Amino acid sequence: MTNEPRTNIGTPTPEELREQVAQTRDELGQTVEALAGKADVKAQAKEKAAAVKEQAAEKTALVTDQIRAAAQQAVQVVKDKTPDPVLDKAAQASEKIVQATSRAGHLAAEKTPDPVLDRANRAATAARANSKPLLAVGAALVVLLLIRRARGRR
Known part of the structure; x- marks a missing residue:
């Protein structure tokens, strides 16, 4: 140690x-x-x-x-x-549809009961909130119908 x-x-x-x-x-x-x-x-x-x-x-x-x-x-x-004349016709048709719809809406509003008008106003508000997609679909449908119609005449 x-x-x-x-x-x-x-x-x-x-x-x-x-x-x-x-x-x-x-x-x-x-x-x-x-x-x-x-x-x-x-x-x-x-x-x-x-x-x-x-x-x-x-x-x-x-x-x-x-x-x-x-x-x-x-x-x-x-x-x-789509040819330009068809696009022009689609725009014109769209304008006519807007005018006719407006006239029909005014006539319907004059003759429709208030509770129904309230519901319609709510539906219209929802449609306005989604107006761009609805307009795009409507325009596409009009163009396709015009093209089909033009081809059918040939």
Whole structure:
């Protein structure tokens, strides 16, 4: 045996022991947090739901953009292939339809009971809110009918 203090031959000093204990506590705390996170099924489900919702929103936006682009391209193709006289006739027919509809609306309003008018006003408000798609569909139908009519005469 030697007369050297035991700390020099491998026995840790009290300060080294305190460091080891502190480090072990930190590691144990991190391990407990990780296990608690894995055990919290509700939090995991919320995270997964949020991720799925975000993916669905991104895909919806992408598909919506693709549909709009395809619709715009289709409209442009129809306009490009439709002769100008047909487009002019479609515009004139559209104007006549607007005028006739307006006249019919005024006549109907004069002879329709108030409760029915209230419901009709609500429906008209909904149609005005979606007027662009309705007008686009109506114009496309008029153009297609005129093209079909013109081809039928040939």
